[in-house]
Amino acid sequence: MDPLWCGGGGGGFRSLEFQGRLYPSVSNDFEGQFFPSAVSQFSHPSFQRQLGYFDRFCYQGIPRSSSYPYQQFQDFEYFVVMDFEATCDKGKIIQPQEIIEFPAVIVNAATGQLEAYFQTYLRPTHNPKLTDFCKDLTGIQQIQVDAGVTLNEALVMFDEWLEKNGIKKTNFAVVTWGDWDCRVMLESECQYKKIRKPSYFNKWINLKVSFREVFGNFRCDLKQGIEIAGLNWLGRPHCGLDDATNTAHLLVRLIQMGFKFSITESLTGESNFIGKEQ
Secondary structure, X not given: OOOOOOOOOOOOEEEXXXXXXXXXXXXXXXXXXXXXXXXXXXXXXXXXXHHOOHHHHOOOOOOOOOOOOHHHHOOOOEEEEEOOEEOOEOOEOOOOOOEEEEEEEEEEOOXXXXXXXXXXEEOOOXXXXXXXXXHHHHOOOHHHHHOOEOHHHHHHHHHHHHHHOOOOOOOEEEEEOOOHHHHHHHHHHHHHOOOOOOHHHHEEEEHHHHHHHHHOOOOOXXXXXXXXXXXXXXXXXXXXXXXXXXXXXXXXXXXXXOOOOOOOEEOOOOOOOOOOOO
């Protein structure tokens, strides 16, 4: 499925800028063309389901680029979407909690394409045996983490992957659904294991904040957010790579709707290199 194209039935929608105003447009699947149309004309229930809250949002004066691709107004060249999975147990807090899946998806801000995927499993060192609850929740099995890498090795592998894909020298932003991944999980584990992580993890976009600006200030999880945005959930919930991929699709949907992203959260004391894990 092309991440730029979402919608039900035989048609779909995206938005266009016409004479300084923002309009949704309906696709002609036979001719592959797009035609501006006033929002009020979308009275058919199928169009209303596709548009969702788009009617309210599209008249808020969000700056848009009148040229194609329409994503060119973003300040970032790339988004790196991440979603860690960690050791856990039902009704208990595991201390210290450790990352066991480290996934990422690269999104090209100029095209909306999901260009590359990263995934590695990590070997927890303080609580090496996964609970049954953790295995059931994440789908990660003991044999996978036993063969996994340390957090420090994962950070090195990830950094090299960004370099290989030409991302490190661009203006890119880390994106997560919520602040837990960067503010809590990665930060706390790096602190107690005395790992110096790359500074690009010290600031990020919390997509949940952006989502609420577009669709309203109500609480929902990622799967509910996907449904509200009119997208289909792909894969297994709490599989880190599947969660990151779905988050990336939601990011692209907000780009389509004209939302301009900016950093929402940051940490102090940035560092620029990776140290040795203890």
